Amino acid sequence: MNERAAGRRAFSWCKAFTMWRLHCFILALLACSSAALANSQAITLINGQKSIELSVAELRKSASLEFSLYDPYQAADVEMRGIPFRDFLIEHFGSVPSALYFTAWDDYAVSLSGWDDPDWILVTHENNQPLTLRGRGPLRLVERDYADRDTENLRExxxxxxxxxxxxxxx
Amino acid sequence: MRPASSVPEPPQSNSLKGKRYVSWLTLSLMSFIALMILVGYEARWVYPEIRAYFSQTGNLTGQQLATRSRVYLQEVQTELLVSSPPAQDPPFLLTRLELAYGLFDVAVYRQTYSCVEPSLAQLDRLMSRLAQGEVDEVSAVRNLLAPIQCLTMIEMSQSDLRGEAINEFADDTRRHQVVLTFASLVIFLLGLVFWWRHECQLRRTRRATLQTLEWMEHAMRDPLTGVGNRSALHQDVLAADKQSHGLLLVDIDYFKQYNDTLGHPRGDEMLCRLSALIDEALNHEASLYRLGGDEFAALLPCGNRKELAHYCEGVIERVHQVAFEHPAHPDQKPVTLSLGAVCFVAGDTDFSLVYEAADKALYHVKASGRDGWKMADCKSCTSRSVCGAKGSSERRILARDLGKKALEERT
Structure with missing residues (x-):
């Protein structure tokens, strides 16, 4: 009996410890998620030594260009809203840089040039909903006119x- | 006389030949250009394909979206199972799940794989529960297994598809290579054939030109003695630079009697000997011409009358030295010559007048008993106005005669 009682005590300690861990985890999770969401709500612009953070919410407010586009990744026509990227660059960098180095929330990084092109839009909304990470947002760059590229081939x-x-x- | 068939083709025929020649060359060049275009086109076809299948590192679709999504889910699993408590900095659990969802939620996956919709729904539910703190670690880890399994299956399937696409591309490439090889070979051979035709045409043209030049050379040459004829004399005078020249007209005395006595073959032989002798006497500096019958002309650079007189004297003396036998000479002499000479500046003087002056001097020698020389005073022929006033009709007749004789020589 004593063994059983001791076993029950041990089990209840263990359960209590597990519950404590879970509560810690949930608290940490909430802290993490709120921090992550807070982080993903801003974009950093770097120009030499100067670095500024722009609020995604502000960008969403200033997004006024609406258009419809066939999104090959969704295989559907999508209503998009955003800011002409060239105007965005001129506003924040003074002119269009010869190349841009991007980093993404999924750790993707790339350097691309040729941004003096009115076709590129910095999209903030999709079907009247603000973009989130799970919708490949909160900011996405798309090309309005992709000419004769095959929309079935995502590699394009x-x-x-x-x-x-x-x-x-x-x- | 040259036969009619050997007369150069008329200009119209030449121009047609020229057009044909250009055509072969053009065809040949076009073949090689077509070859280059074909190679360029094939290269252009292959390059984007290679880029699409083999150069995808470092861009959005370089690594499969499913792979990246699975990695995020596995990171979340690891974090849930290993860390105690889970990491707070950087905050990534929900972020990782959101990222995984975003990379998972792609139309091509939804359309192709049936496990995608349930997996996404499961992830959605899990994120909601996690956000509300309603799930424990083990349950969360278990809930991630199905999506990870789905993603793994997608990865394998997509890899197979990619492999198939690469194989298809490789087959296409091989097929294109075969087409390219054969097409290149055919075009190259065509180019070679056209080039060969062009070369043949070129050789024919060159041969025709050489024949024409040869014929012109013959037309300008006396076939018996090998010296120039009357046409050559006019040609050379026209081509001579504006310098002082001497013209000698040489006539064999009593050559008709020589021929009548010894026969024409001996007469021809004598003509040849005399032409060689005159050339030798003039130190091989003169151009010799046979104007017809027994009449020769020599054209040579000559600074002044004295020099020309020296040449004339030299010719007469040389003939005397050699003393060719002339059985029918009325004066019982060997073969003798009569010379008429004149000094003139080529280009400044009407050659018909020069010729006329030398001819008069020659006939003066003939009239004076032959076997000698006389130099004409060409003062009258150096001035066109004086000559023209003196005997223009005579000059025209002489010029016409000279042209006629030249034509006769040519034909």
Whole structure:
């Protein structure tokens, strides 16, 4: 009996410990998620030594260009809203840099040039909903006119940029 | 006389030949250009394909989206199972799940794989529960197994598809290579054939040109003695630079009697000997011409009348030295010559007048008993106005005669 009682005590201690861990975990999770969401709500612009953070919410407010586009990744026509990327660059960097170095929330990083092109849009909304990480947001760069590219071949759209975290100007 | 068939083709025929020649060359060049275009086209076809299948590192679709999504889910699993408590910095659990969801939620996966919709729904539920703190670690880890399994299956299937696509591409490439090889070979051979035709045409043209030049050379040459004829004399005078020249007209005395006595073959032989002798006497500096019958002309650079007189004297003396036998000479002499000479500046003087002056001097020698020389005073022929006033009609007749004789020589 004593053994059984001792076993029960041990089990209840163990259960209590497990519950404590779970509570810790949930608290940590909530802290993490709120921090992550808070982080993903901003974009960092780097120009030489100067670095600024822009609120995604502000960008969403200023997004006024609406258009409809066939999104090959969703295989559907999607209503998009955003900001002409060239205007965005001129506003924040003074002019269009010769190249840009992007990092994304999924740790994707790439350097691309040729941004003096009105076709590129920094998209903030999709079907009237603000973009989130799970929707490959909160900021996404898409090309409005993709000419004769085959929409069935996603490899032809691998210069689209998702989940943009920071943009660094390369002059 | 050259036969009619050997007369150069008329200009119209030449131009047609020229057009044909250009055509072969053009065809040949076009073949090689077509070859280059074909190679360029094939290269252009292959390059994007290679880029699509083999150069995908470092861009959005370089690594499968499913792979990246699975890695995020496995990171979450690891974090849930290993860390105690789970990491707070950087905050990534929900972020990782969101990222995994975003990379998982792609139309092509949804359309192709039936496990995608339930897996996404499961992830969605899990994220909601985690956000509300309603799930324990073990349950969360277990809930991630199905999506990870689905993603793994997608990865394998996509890899197979990619492999198939690469194999298909490799087959296409091989097929294109075969087409390219044969097409290149055919075009190259065509180019070679056209080039060969062009070369043949070129050789024919060159041969025709050489024949024409040869014929012109013959037309300008006396076939018996090998010296120039009357046409050559006019040609050379026209081509001569504006310098002082001497013209000698040489006539064999009593050559008709020589021929009548010894026969024409001996007469021809004598003509040859005399032409060689005159050439030798003039130190091989003169151009010799046979103007017809027994009349020769020599054209040579000559600074002044004295020099020309020296040449004339030299010719007469040389003939005397050699003393060719002339059985029918009325004066019982060997073969003798009569010379008429004149000094003139080529280009400044009407050659018909020069010729006329030398001819008069020659006939003066003939009239004076032959076997000698006389130099004409060409003062009258150096001035066109004086000559023209003196005997223009005579000059025209002479010029016409000279042209006629030249034509006769040519034909």
């Amino acid at each position: 759209f691998n210069d689209w940029l998702w989940m943009i975290r920071s943009i660094e100007a390369k002059w």
